[in-house]
């Protein structure tokens with residue numbers, strides 16, 4: 001049986017085609033349409049969303065044979081470790097923002113960075129590697145969808161992660177790469 005958050009059940013925000021048990025891979029544009037429509041349902045996600053300055057907060061909204069969907073919050077200074085998605089396609093929509101993304105090469109080296117403003121949506125391919133977080137001063141939130149679901153993710157080794165953090169401090173944080181700034185990074189595992 002697919003899992004769906006009680007506040008989404010019966011709303012038609014998640015199409016029946018994405019709530020089947022059969023294993024199926026969904027294209028990125030379908031994932032993006034889903035995260036966008038969920039992001040537009042402000043009344044629903046605001047009732048679910050929490051911000052936790054101590055531990056990065058996230059909750060799963062949907063799990064079926066074809067997709068998993070997560071609602072994730074980012075307090076200022078909270079970041080993922082650089083990670084892949086186990087070969088899954090993905091999409092994310094920024095519902096509170098902005099959030100910062102550092103894209104990495106296949107060998108975990110930081111390639112570029114972007115700031116995604118609120119309501120921005122993006123898709124990513126099976127081989128996408130990135131670090132995501134909040135380099136701003138206000139809480140942020142995102143909705144993520146992946147297909148196929150529940151593929152095991154890989155995380156950057158320590159030395160590579162340090163290089164990505166250095167890139168973040170030098171670029172996205174405007175060169176405020178002092179010891180204090182580095183110490184303020186709250187990096188956690190888990191989704192996205």
Ligand SMILES: [Fe+2]
Pocket residue numbers: 083084085130132192
């Ligand atoms: Fe990710």
